[in-house]
Amino acid sequence: MNKTGFCPDWYGKGVKLLKQHFGCSVISYQCNGTGMLHDYALFPGINLIFMDFNCADTFDEPSEVRNILELRHYQEGRIEFEFDGQKVFHLQQDEFCINALMNMPARYSFPFEYCTGLSLIIDRDALTDETISQLAPYQIDLSALEYDLDLERQWYICKTPSTMLHIFNELYAAKGNEPVEYFRIKALELLYHAGKLWKGDRVAATYYSREHIDIVKRVRRIMLDDLSSNIPLEKMLRGEHISTVTFQAIFKQIYGRSPYAYLKRYKMNSAAVQLCESSESINQIALSLGYSNASKFARAFQDVFRILPRAYRSQKKSI
Known part of the structure; x- marks a missing residue:
C-alpha cells in the first residue's frame, strides 16, 4: 500500500475514495x-482497516498474489469465506x-446482510x-508468529482471548x-499479544461445499x-442432496442457531413488531405465525422476551 493507505488494486473493483485525513482513508x-x-496507514507495510457493511452482495478478493499476514476480528454479524474449489466456512461474531x-x-459475503x-x-x-526496527523492542517477530501458529498450512481461529478483546x-x-x-x-498491543x-x-475451521451452503440458504x-405454515424440515429437504444432520450443522454455523430456534426467534421478532404497530388481536397474530392457539404463542413469546404478549403490547403502547 502507499503511504495514504488507498490503493484501488488492493481493494478490488467498485471502490471510491471519499476523503483522507489524519492518516485515514x-x-x-x-x-x-x-x-x-x-x-489507517499505521507504519510502512501495516494498515488497520475498519469494515462496516449492510448488504447481501458477494465480493471478490483482488486476484493479485499478496505476501501478507492478516489479523481479523468481527464485532457484529458473520462473514462467509469461499475458497477456490468451492469450500466455504464462516467466521462468527x-x-x-x-x-x-x-x-x-477467493470471495466473501455476509449471511446476516450486515x-x-x-x-x-x-x-x-x-x-x-x-x-x-519499531516492532523489535516489543518482541514482535512476524516470522516467528507465522511459524509458531503454522499459518502456512491453515488459518489460526479461536474465540477472541480476553487479553485481546x-x-x-x-x-x-x-x-x-x-x-x-x-x-x-x-x-x-495486538501484535504483542498475538505473539503469545x-x-x-x-x-x-469446518468447511462445507458451496452446493450445501446454497441449499441451506434456499x-x-x-x-x-x-x-403461518409449519412444514416439517424433513419435508422441505425432500429432493435436496443433503442429509438432515448436515443441513442442521450448516444452518447453525451460518445463522448461529438450530433451524427450530432460529425460526422461533424470527417469528417472535415479527410478533413484537405486530404487537406494537397493528391492532390485530393476539389470537390473530398467533394464527399468522403458525400457532394453533394464543396460549402456545404466548408461551413461545415469553420464552424469548421474558414477558407475555399482552403485557409487552401495553408496555410499548404506554411509551
Missing part, C-alpha cells in the same frame, strides 16, 4: 446497500483469526527496515475519534416466506 464500496472502510498468503479466500469488523494487514513486501473494543470505539498515533499503539498465542487453542428462504 474513508472508502466506499459500490454495492446493493452500503459498504464503508476506514483505512467475536471470533478472531490470523491468516497468511497461502490461505486467502457486518462490522476490522483487519490488521501486514504487507511483507512493503515493510521497511524502519518498521521492523478489550483492545478490539477500544479500537471500535476509537474509529473516527482518535488520530493515527493512537491506532499505532493499539496495533503494537498458542496453537493448541486453535479452533478447527430452504431458509422457504421457511421465512410463509410464517
Whole structure:
C-alpha cells in the first residue's frame, strides 16, 4: 500500500475514495446497500482497516498474489469465506483469526446482510527496515508468529482471548475519534499479544461445499416466506442432496442457531413488531405465525422476551 493507505488494486473493483485525513482513508464500496472502510496507514507495510457493511452482495478478493499476514476480528454479524474449489466456512461474531498468503479466500459475503469488523494487514513486501526496527523492542517477530501458529498450512481461529478483546473494543470505539498515533499503539498491543498465542487453542475451521451452503440458504428462504405454515424440515429437504444432520450443522454455523430456534426467534421478532404497530388481536397474530392457539404463542413469546404478549403490547403502547 502507499503511504495514504488507498490503493484501488488492493481493494478490488467498485471502490471510491471519499476523503483522507489524519492518516485515514474513508472508502466506499459500490454495492446493493452500503459498504464503508476506514483505512489507517499505521507504519510502512501495516494498515488497520475498519469494515462496516449492510448488504447481501458477494465480493471478490483482488486476484493479485499478496505476501501478507492478516489479523481479523468481527464485532457484529458473520462473514462467509469461499475458497477456490468451492469450500466455504464462516467466521462468527467475536471470533478472531490470523491468516497468511497461502490461505486467502477467493470471495466473501455476509449471511446476516450486515457486518462490522476490522483487519490488521501486514504487507511483507512493503515493510521497511524502519518498521521492523519499531516492532523489535516489543518482541514482535512476524516470522516467528507465522511459524509458531503454522499459518502456512491453515488459518489460526479461536474465540477472541480476553487479553485481546478489550483492545478490539477500544479500537471500535476509537474509529473516527482518535488520530493515527493512537491506532499505532493499539496495533503494537495486538501484535504483542498475538505473539503469545498458542496453537493448541486453535479452533478447527469446518468447511462445507458451496452446493450445501446454497441449499441451506434456499430452504431458509422457504421457511421465512410463509410464517403461518409449519412444514416439517424433513419435508422441505425432500429432493435436496443433503442429509438432515448436515443441513442442521450448516444452518447453525451460518445463522448461529438450530433451524427450530432460529425460526422461533424470527417469528417472535415479527410478533413484537405486530404487537406494537397493528391492532390485530393476539389470537390473530398467533394464527399468522403458525400457532394453533394464543396460549402456545404466548408461551413461545415469553420464552424469548421474558414477558407475555399482552403485557409487552401495553408496555410499548404506554411509551
